[in-house]
Amino acid sequence: MSDPIRIAAPEIPLACGPACCGPVPFVRTENLRLDYGEKTAFEDVSLDICAGCITALVGPSGCGKTSFLSCLNRLTDILPGARVSGRIMMGAQDIRSPKTDVIDLRRRVGMIFQKPNPFPLSIWRNMELPLREHGASAKPELAATIETALRDVGLWDEVKDRLHKNALALSGGQQQRLCIARALALKPKALLMDEPCSALDPISSGIVEDLIVSMRHRFTILIVTHNLAQARRIADFTALFWIQDGSGRLIEKNSTQQMFESPQNPLTAAYVSGMRG
Amino acid sequence: MIESARLRFSAARSRSGFADGVMAVVVWASVLLVTGVFAWLLFDLVWSGGGKISWAFLTEAPRNAGRAGGIAPMIVSTLLILSVAMSVSLPIGLGSAVLLSEFAPPANLFGRFVRRSLDVLAGVPSIVFGLFGNAFFCIYLKMGFSILSGGLTLACMVLPILIRSTEEGFRSVPQEYRTSAAALGLSRTSTLWHLLLPAAVPGLMVGLILGIGRAMAETAVLIFTSGYVDRMPESLMDSGRSLSIHVFDLSMNVSGGDANAYATALVLVALLLLINTVAMRLSERWVHAKRSTT
Numbered sequence: 001m002s003d004p005i006r007i008a009a010p011e012i013p014l015a016c017g018p019a020c021c022g023p024v025p026f027v028r029t030e031n032l033r034l035d036y037g038e039k040t041a042f043e044d045v046s047l048d049i050c051a052g053c054i055t056a057l058v059g060p061s062g063c064g065k066t067s068f069l070s071c072l073n074r075l076t077d078i079l080p081g082a083r084v085s086g087r088i089m090m091g092a093q094d095i096r097s098p099k100t101d102v103i104d105l106r107r108r109v110g111m112i113f114q115k116p117n118p119f120p121l122s123i124w125r126n127m128e129l130p131l132r133e134h135g136a137s138a139k140p141e142l143a144a145t146i147e148t149a150l151r152d153v154g155l156w157d158e159v160k161d162r163l164h165k166n167a168l169a170l171s172g173g174q175q176q177r178l179c180i181a182r183a184l185a186l187k188p189k190a191l192l193m194d195e196p197c198s199a200l201d202p203i204s205s206g207i208v209e210d211l212i213v214s215m216r217h218r219f220t221i222l223i224v225t226h227n228l229a230q231a232r233r234i235a236d237f238t239a240l241f242w243i244q245d246g247s248g249r250l251i252e253k254n255s256t257q258q259m260f261e262s263p264q265n266p267l268t269a270a271y272v273s274g275m276r277g
Numbered sequence: 278m279i280e281s282a283r284l285r286f287s288a289a290r291s292r293s294g295f296a297d298g299v300m301a302v303v304v305w306a307s308v309l310l311v312t313g314v315f316a317w318l319l320f321d322l323v324w325s326g327g328g329k330i331s332w333a334f335l336t337e338a339p340r341n342a343g344r345a346g347g348i349a350p351m352i353v354s355t356l357l358i359l360s361v362a363m364s365v366s367l368p369i370g371l372g373s374a375v376l377l378s379e380f381a382p383p384a385n386l387f388g389r390f391v392r393r394s395l396d397v398l399a400g401v402p403s404i405v406f407g408l409f410g411n412a413f414f415c416i417y418l419k420m421g422f423s424i425l426s427g428g429l430t431l432a433c434m435v436l437p438i439l440i441r442s443t444e445e446g447f448r449s450v451p452q453e454y455r456t457s458a459a460a461l462g463l464s465r466t467s468t469l470w471h472l473l474l475p476a477a478v479p480g481l482m483v484g485l486i487l488g489i490g491r492a493m494a495e496t497a498v499l500i501f502t503s504g505y506v507d508r509m510p511e512s513l514m515d516s517g518r519s520l521s522i523h524v525f526d527l528s529m530n531v532s533g534g535d536a537n538a539y540a541t542a543l544v545l546v547a548l549l550l551l552i553n554t555v556a557m558r559l560s561e562r563w564v565h566a567k568r569s570t571t
Contacts, residue, residue, distance in 0.1 A: 073460060075460055077459075106459065107462045113453070113460075117453045117456075117457040120568070121472075129461075133462065179457075182461065
């Protein structure tokens, strides 16, 4: 290996952002800041999330990546003591405004958690409950939507004979795919994924990763990951968060290729080369 | 060298083996003691009262101050008092538990105040509830000695236990259900109804069973509120004698009433077990239906 820290990297030809990158970002944060009581989770984060792309958030633990995700579907509303300031523009609207229909926002922006979290209900019920909540009630329509979503995540053939069995009996990887299907069934525009593979075994992790790649261009995906190799494999863009002065900050955001091959910030260089973090 | 190390290990093993043995004896002894007392009690009841139980005993009115005849009016009064108590305390208890667990975080001043009050209330002697019920329901609200007064007073007495154990039931539901439900855009109401309530039912049932047990066994409260008229009640405004008061009366005030007192106590215990079993079954069925509805 040549010198891994290439701070003053020579000019190398780069692809100028993936072709999927839409001219309008799906969501743009401006000076976003989140405090939990006295503690600042992150501050001064201005970031464009390109529509239809996979953006990876990387960085050490506790630098506010997960907190950043929870701002984008206003899950911060139910976190005790969480206070958000700054702007989160989705289209022309700031989703922080009281006029935002939070229920509909969370339908449009799905979230997948680190630990698969199906409800302790049957597989069918897991899929049906959110759909009914968002107004679907006709049985054939429900059945069609559920089947499509389960097929999209490659789970249909595995579970079609036991739709009415408890979802907690599925394996970890299947549970995570069920959670993804549950979010997809609501026809979201974007998915926020908080380390969706880290609690899974390598094989399940690979399956979920392939699934995420297959959703590129169809959904805007923002994925938190501690696995740099994974970020490099799947993400179009990568953003690095770091803790500075006791709170998380956005250090650099760029196309993944550029981040890994010619990082602008010395911290990024050290992090992607494995010297730090 | 190796020999002596092996020796030391085996000495340690036999020491810990001894400790385990003592532990096992202590644990088994306590279990046997507890179940033994219950078995002895039950055996005594069946032995002394079992012979008296008959269809006539369950369906007739008492004669000769309870020495002869049956206990039909007491069974009816007991069930009525219990229904009043439960139909009032269940909805209020459930509502308060939801408020405490879902809307008043542990650090919240109001929540802390309510919880502390409930814990104090749960420890108040029943005779105090009896006097309160007599003063408030019988006299102030002019309900007189009636099944309604008795049931309402019992509801007050049962509520603290019911609320606290239901709240524990809600709290034991993992936080991630609430988070993932919120992330899917489920409203608080449907999260509560479809996810939290089924998961909290075991806690609710514990509270309910403790509450029913306390209510059915209660004597002091009912003497002051529902009275001890041993006629068949015709409405909730009639005075009615509960089974527990009947046992008390037969064994303390009626000479020669002991046999019927035993039989009545046996019926009371049997009724309690029956109601608890039915309640458990119903709740299990409800939860099951909720989890797999298509």
